[in-house]
Amino acid sequence: MLTGKRILIGIGGGIAVYKIAELARMLTKAGAKVRCIMTKSACEFVTPLTFEALTGYQAHTALFDLTSEREMGHIALARWADAVIIAPATASLLARLAHGIADDLLTTTMQVCDKPVLLAPAMNTSMWESEATQRNMATLCGRGMHCVGPDEGELACGESGSGRLSDVRAILSGLLPLLTDKPFIGQHWVINAGPTEEAWDDVRILTNRASGMLGALLADLAAIMGASVSLIAGPGTADTHPGVMRRNVSTALEMLTVCELEASAASVFIATAAVSDFRFAEPVQGKLKRGDTDNLMVELIANPDIVAHIAALPARPAKVIAFAAESDNHIDHARSKLVKKHVDAVVANDIANIGSDKAGGWWISKHGEQIAIEAESKLDFAKQIISHITELNR
Ligand SMILES: Cc1cc2nc3c(=O)[nH]c(=O)nc-3n(C[C@H](O)[C@H](O)[C@H](O)COP(=O)(O)O)c2cc1C
CATH class of the missing domain: 3.40.50.1950 (Flavin prenyltransferase-like)
Structure with a gap:
């Protein structure tokens, strides 16, 4: 830039x-x-x-x-x-x-x-x-x-x-x-980023290695290019441009509530967050004691699918973009997410990108596009994603 x-x-x-x-x-x-x-x-x-x-x-x-x-x-x-x-x-x-x-x-x-x-x-x-x-x-x-x-x-x-x-x-x-030119003036972009945390007890959590870096960079770029941007940020998500409205959240359910609120007036929704698929059925108050048992069964229940939920809203944002971090068959998985979640495009990338400097993946859109994105940095990756979103017809 x-x-x-x-x-x-x-x-x-x-x-x-x-x-x-x-x-x-x-x-x-x-x-x-x-x-x-x-x-x-x-x-x-x-x-x-x-x-x-x-x-x-x-x-x-x-x-x-x-x-x-x-x-x-x-x-x-x-x-x-x-x-x-x-x-x-x-x-x-x-x-x-x-x-x-x-x-x-x-x-x-x-x-x-x-x-x-x-x-x-x-x-x-x-x-x-x-x-x-x-x-x-x-x-x-x-x-x-x-x-x-x-x-x-x-x-x-x-x-x-x-x-x-x-x-x-x-x-x-x-x-x-x-x-920078300001092509996004008048648009509201909502981006979620980072990991979520699910409490098991008052000390232990279920979380993942996401840094929120890519979501934060996308938010920065969209704001610099004139959009009003809300970033719904999970714990530890990287710092953002002062022009980004940041809402810090912790759990998947909190992230869903804030995303839904923000998305009602949005033109673009980008789901980069690594949302925990599950949460503890019965979180424990205080600190769980080790006790005498060698095995412990814990019940997890599924969290809502935030991007699918936003894409199904009656007044959904015009462009809803999902992310798919996969370890294999990236494109096949991304294609099935595209259909199942009714989103406009999926950015497929490898799980090795999570929490690291690695970047790059594939842009898969509902119009049949399948474009490899080679990127030398997360910033470069974010720039290329923004340009695909800009060119995406509704
Ligand atoms: C030790 C010292 C520190 C100064 N710090 C400042 C400062 O932080 N801000 C300021 O407006 N003037 C400060 N001044 C006053 C300016 O140096 C002074 O007004 C000078 O004429 C400014 O010239 P300029 O605007 O052409 O650079 C300081 C002066 C001294 C002696």
């Missing part, structure tokens, strides 16, 4: 500037081309060399630099970028940007720039809450700039409150939607 994207980071003179080195590294590692403009104050905290070493590009600092102006001046920098991050966005930078002051390389470049901008403010709480800063933020947001943070917490000045620079991963999550 970031491969080949050109990201300009405008770095202000705040104490959090050292965290931007990590942001630059993460962006570069994700395949983006990163250029930095540092204000004079930013250079008081960290030297340009840090950013040059991390990005492989000169870190730009001066407006009146003959060589830079000839090779990559303020106009060229503004045109070069696909998106801009201003971080840390100091109170002073916010004020200058809001009032159109162009008195250094960064603010002059921003006067030229018509690309999406993400502001990541960081400052002392009183500075952040001051009327001037709040008005400047309102002006910039009113102009279409985006904002991530600031977060609450302990500040470098020793005080506590709102003003911490957002985590660099949150800044990255805030950037992705600015670089």
Whole structure:
């Protein structure tokens, strides 16, 4: 998603500037081309060399630099970028940007720039809450700039409150939607993910090895592409994009209840969760004692089939996608699930994918498609699944 994207980071003179080195590294590692403009104050905290070493590009600092102006001046920098991050966005930078002051390389470049901008403010709480800063933020947001943070917490000045620079991963999550088309605007996607847990007693559970990673990635991608997304997440499911509405659940019955609630207004339902097929008929209160017996018979009863249930709703989502994790005859099993559960497509994959980095499988649709999906990562797998769902006719 970031491969080949050109990201300009405008770095202000705040104490959090050292965290931007990590942001630059993460962006570069994700395949983006990163250029930095540092204000004079930013250079008081960290030297340009840090950013040059991390990005492989000169870190730009001066407006009146003959060589830079000839090779990559303020106009060229503004045109070069696909998106801009201003971080840390100091109170002073916010004020200058809001009032159109162009008195250094960064603010002059921003006067030229018509690309999406993400502001990541960081400052002392009183500075952040001051009327001037709040008005400047309102002006910039009113102009279409985006904002991530600031977060609450302990500040470098020793005080506590709102003003911490957002985590660099949150800044990255805030950037992705600015670089992506939004074909799913107006659609509601519901995705379940992760394992479920069935209590045997108050200590022991019946569960499985699913990590929820694929469901979380599908949720992130759909949200970044404009859908409103609800992720019904079993225990331990991976973190998700801030734009994803997450409902944490534990048992299969809880997952069913929330899925049914959410699916009533959904256009797409994707069942990636590894739902326990069975639950204990009579869960024990407290902790079951070992006792003297060598054998213990336990009665399990079947849980409802969530995806079949959603597909059978009178007002079902237009596209219902099931997953089939199998150890053999993947395609045959997926085909029989497709028919039995009345879903629109099944993604078949091997049980070796569960809880691991392995990815890939087959897309089997009700229109007779049978497409092998070769993927180098779970993210790549998720992207290909989204594109099959997009192309699936009802
Ligand atoms: C040690 C120190 C830490 C600072 N931290 C911040 C900060 O976190 N946020 C902020 O808005 N200003 C902070 N300032 C004040 C800015 O550096 C100052 O307003 C400067 O003019 C900002 O310039 P710039 O916006 O061009 O980078 C700090 C100043 C000092 C001396």
